[in-house]
Amino acid sequence: MNPSTALAEVLVDELIRCGLRDAVLAPGSRSAPLAMALHAAATAGRLRLHVRIDERSAGYLALGLAETTRRPAAVVCTSGTAAANLYPAVVEADESGVPLLVLTADRPPELRGTGASQTIDQIKMYGSAVRWFCETGVPEPVPGQVAYWRSLADRAYAIAALDDPGPVHLNLAFRDPLVPDGDPAWPEPLTGRPGGGPWTAVPRALAEPVSHPLPDVERGVIICGDGDLDPAPYLALAEATGWPILAEPTSNLRRGPHALGGYRQLLAVPEFAEAFRPDLVVTAGRPGLSRQLLAYVRRARRHVVVGPRRRWPDPTRTAAEVVPAVAAPAGAAGAGEWAARWARADAAARSAADAVLDAGDVPSEPRTARDLAAALDAGSLLVAGSSMPIRDLDGHMAPRCGLRLLANRGASGIDGVVSTAVGAAIAHQAEGGGAAYALIGDLSLLHDQNGLILGPGEIRPDLAFVVVNNDGGGIFNTLEQAAHPGPFERVFGTPHGLALERVAAATGTPYVRLERASDLADALKEDGIRIIEVRTGRVEEVALRRRIIAAVSKAVTPLLA
Structure with missing residues (x-):
């Protein structure tokens, strides 16, 4: 057996023994040993393998899987800029405390710094955003490698999952050949501990905090x-x-x-x-x-x-x-x-705000958030975009049980939210959860359109994207930048003028536009991955929010006496 295949097969086997259940793979040549090992494990029913063509989407898909299951998920990519595209998801995992295993393939040392194709410096490339980094070293056909690889996998999984959860980065240098050669010979047994357990068990601390x-x-x-x-x-x-x-x-x-x-x-x-x-x-x-x-x-x-x-x-x-x-x-x-x-x-x-929101049947952003959170069945999952959608939920969601909410609020970026929602929905429904929904803005959708591209062999969850389209960055209309009309629209408002039905059509995603606010519950009744567009106006929404605050102020002032 060639060394690259041996390392990949042992590493994947040991991570599964630790508890790995989901791995996301972006295609590449240098990562072929890991791709082959993951495919074999998935075919044997040992884990779920998810394949995405865009590393940034792959990273956020793994983030959504890990955040929902509260277990590490792995994301695997080839060398070069592929690894750099995982950085945003690594940063979010760091700030949110989400356990993530980042496995980047790399060229062996003799090809680094030579101008070799698709070769960059990947040593500690994520800096302080990871809980631990390890350059695994080039695999060699010598005794002692199996114990090293397996204990390394156990350490990576434990650091990602326990005490202070977060991302861990393993940089794996592979020499040719990169695919199995059909020869099973190796200087020592490649098998792990009897019984299927990890090489080194690291139990979770059971002591309750004082x-x-x-x-x-x-x-x-x-x-x-x-x-x-x-x-x-x-x-x-x-x-x-x-x-x-x-x-x-x-x-x-x-x-x-x-x-x-x-x-x-x-x-x-x-x-x-x-x-x-x-x-x-x-x-x-x-x-x-x-x-x-x-x-x-x-x-x-x-x-x-x-x-x-x-x-x-x-x-x-x-x-x-x-x-x-x-x-x-x-x-x-x-x-x-x-x-x-x-x-x-x-x-x-709440009574004053509701009176303003219910004064007509034209869809608005706060009413959409309020009505969506109230309409979902117990056991549902709701993923929120990190800009105005999560703030509208904060302002208007009534207390309730039976609904789990997630958002990328660690670094609070709008990037990757489509892929995060897909990963979260897959994990949620694999564990017996109900339907999944995402409330996001138009820029979040456009920023991660690739998250809607799923190959024919990929899991397609029941997930409705409720997309509030105000043709730009509506949050800036609520901030002090809006007081500078000269530069505002171009450098903050950023209108795009795109028709979201065309975006949906490009990825084969079913689409419907919400014409009346009262029709939201009916629009949610379909299944599969789909888009429900809610068109609003940025200027009109600012005026609505001001009316809400004025109404609330008027309602509560008598209670302050």
Whole structure:
């Protein structure tokens, strides 16, 4: 057996023994040993192999698979710029804490720095964005290689998955020949441990974190940002103290009687934010969807962050303490007047916003977000774009159970969201989940059109893309750049003028346009990968958002007396 084939077959086998279930492959010649080994494993039913023609899409597909399953997924590519195109997904995995195995094929050392085709410097090419890098070395037909390769695979998988999950990069140099030669001979057995287990077992730590007792205050608030949070301790904390939960959608904690759906609009009213200044804010996950929420954290007299000691989120730089877990104050009295005032204000804010949104039947971005989140069956998955879609969900999604939300909020880019959603939907439905949906903007769709290109042998999930098309970057119309009309439209608004039905037709994706807001539930009833376009106007949407804030302000002002 040639060395390149031996390394690839052993590495793939050992990663499967560790728990690898999904691998994404972008085609290439230098990565042929890995491609052949992965194909053989997939044919034997040992893992799911996904093939994509674009490395950037492949990286985000693997990201979606890994984030949904909470297990490492592998992405494999050839040498050169192919490896560079994985960088955005690696950065998102790093910032979001998603376990990702990045396997890049490379030329052997004697071809590097010589001008050889498709050869670049791939050593530590992702810098500090990976938890660990290893240049595996050129495989040689000598005893001891199998133990090295298998223990290397175990270390890579464990570092990606445990303690501080994130991406790991293995750079694999392969010499010719790159495909099997039909000769099974090797200086030592290539097999792993008997029984199918890993060469080196690395169990997950089972110790529960020590809970930090919180001070006994009435004016407390629990803020849950993006992240894979366990909801139980925060729901229990709210129940024991009566403190409201201000949960961003991808915390998946906007549920239960203490979660509030209208806090974003409430905190946009300066008088409310001042009147409801908290004595204590407890933050978990990565909050940061709105400036008003971060400003509210700064108002708190005391700020406690629940997070890892190495990488705790504190964008406001106000944390007084960082703790691994929290406990309700001894003798907490439950809901009191503080909780009741929040509940009354939240009800008033949501009623006022809904009245504005329901005044007509013309589709709008906030109403689409609100109605989509409410319409989905329990067991559904919703992936949100990182620009206005996730913010509209934050502003208008009512608390509910049974819906899992994901978004690429680590680095918060709009790139790769189509592929992320496809990967998430595949994993969600493979584990018995229901239908999947994605709420994204037109630029996100155009940025990752290749994510819609699936070959005839690829898994096609049940996934509806609800695409809000405002012909450009609508978020900039809400920011200070909009006050500069001269350069604004060209360098920020960036209108493209493209017809999305043609984009859909180019990839053979079924398409429908939503003409009336009230027709959304019916439009969602189809299955397969499809596009539902919602056309809006950027200027009109800004005016709508201002009317909502004005209505909320008018509704809650009497409650501040």
